[in-house]
Amino acid sequence: MNEGVVDGGLFVQSFAKGLDVLLAFDAGRTSMNLPELASAAGISKSAAQRFAFTLEALGYVTKDAESKRYSLTPRVLELGYRYLQVDRTLERANPYLLELNRQCGETVNISEPDGVDMIFVGRFPGRQTMPVYMPVGRRLPMFCTAAGRAYLAALPTDAAREILQRSDRRRYSPTTVTEIPELLELLAQSRERGYSLANGEYYQGDLGIGVPIFDRMGRPIASINVSGSSTRWTLDRLQEEIAPMLMETMRLICTTPPSPKDAEPFRVGLHPQTVPGRRNAARRKT
CATH class of the missing domain: 3.30.450.40 (GAF domain)
Structure with missing residues (x-):
């Protein structure tokens, strides 16, 4: 984290905590329940529940129906892939x-x-x-x-x-x-x-x-x-x-x-219709 900007009024603490939840998963914690997720991310259990619910709705984590444990989905790779594209x-x-x-x-x-x-x-x-x-x-x-x-x-x-x-x-x-x-x-x-x-x-x-x-x-x-x-x-x-x-x-x-x-062989990008936001724009044009 860039400590020099954290004290500024533009810093969104809740967004940072959401990223902390994603980054809490690693080789030693491939799946976690809510108490484990809260401890790993340094947040309360209620906050972990809200962030996990939001990330599940967005498709970045999945919840096992039986164990109630959360794990990352392949969609997380898209975040890093966007960097490689630009x-x-x-x-x-x-x-x-x-x-x-x-x-x-x-x-x-x-x-x-x-x-x-x-x-x-x-x-x-x-x-x-x-x-x-x-x-x-x-x-x-x-x-x-x-x-x-x-x-x-x-x-x-x-x-x-x-x-x-x-x-x-x-x-x-x-x-x-x-x-x-x-x-x-x-x-x-x-x-x-x-x-x-x-x-x-x-x-x-x-x-x-x-x-x-x-x-x-x-x-x-x-x-x-x-x-x-x-x-x-x-x-x-x-x-x-x-x-x-x-x-x-x-x-x-x-x-x-x-x-x-x-x-040219290295300019491999996403199809426009697969990019969130562009799909609806393409529909409006038709």
């Missing part, structure tokens, strides 16, 4: 990411910053299967991932240090770097060579190399990275073989819009 960075990058994926044969990701994390907004899987599930929407910490370090390295040092200080710098694997001075040194190295590295620090055995994506003003707005298994790659090979391709892909995304022909 994300201009993703639209611009997709054709180049696909080509990079074809060239290197490994998984290519694009992620964008949110707080102290990076969130996958696009993914092109490699030819070899990975033993860990990393779907679009997955949130990963900046401090120990190639994509996150690429983004941090593109920030002013003070801004990067502030994010590192707020991060939960836990040790995910034996190679995870957690101390701020050492992390700042890694970021300095990334700035010097133009790309970042991660040696299985979030998931053991997963090697990563990443570069930042900049907007027209030269500000970092995203990162792209290539992931490869340590059974097939070393960090030296990634730098020798993948880094040049990754750097060229970054250059193209930042400087050269894709041709309409290359971009």
Whole structure:
């Protein structure tokens, strides 16, 4: 939450609580009854009942008739899908990411910053299967991932240090770097060579190399990275073989819009009649 705007008179507390109800569901709470939902969302049971009823009426949650437990419906995915439809960075990058994926044969990701994390907004899987599930929407910490370090390295040092200080710098694997001075040194190295590295620090055995994506003003707005298994790659090979391709892909995304022909396969939107509000408008026209 952006704490800087919460105190303003325009903030709608009830809407925020409704979102808290949706976000209360996770891998450990796939279904909840009203008391559990109220506790998870930090609201009263009566408020949970009102929000659950409203969300059920809108089709975002469903209630089991026997257990009286609520769970999310696939309609929730539409909220995230709308972002992917309007994300201009993703639209611009997709054709180049696909080509990079074809060239290197490994998984290519694009992620964008949110707080102290990076969130996958696009993914092109490699030819070899990975033993860990990393779907679009997955949130990963900046401090120990190639994509996150690429983004941090593109920030002013003070801004990067502030994010590192707020991060939960836990040790995910034996190679995870957690101390701020050492992390700042890694970021300095990334700035010097133009790309970042991660040696299985979030998931053991997963090697990563990443570069930042900049907007027209030269500000970092995203990162792209290539992931490869340590059974097939070393960090030296990634730098020798993948880094040049990754750097060229970054250059193209930042400087050269894709041709309409290359971009067209990625412009997949909703049919107008499936968008709420447009269906009635179409009927009125007829």
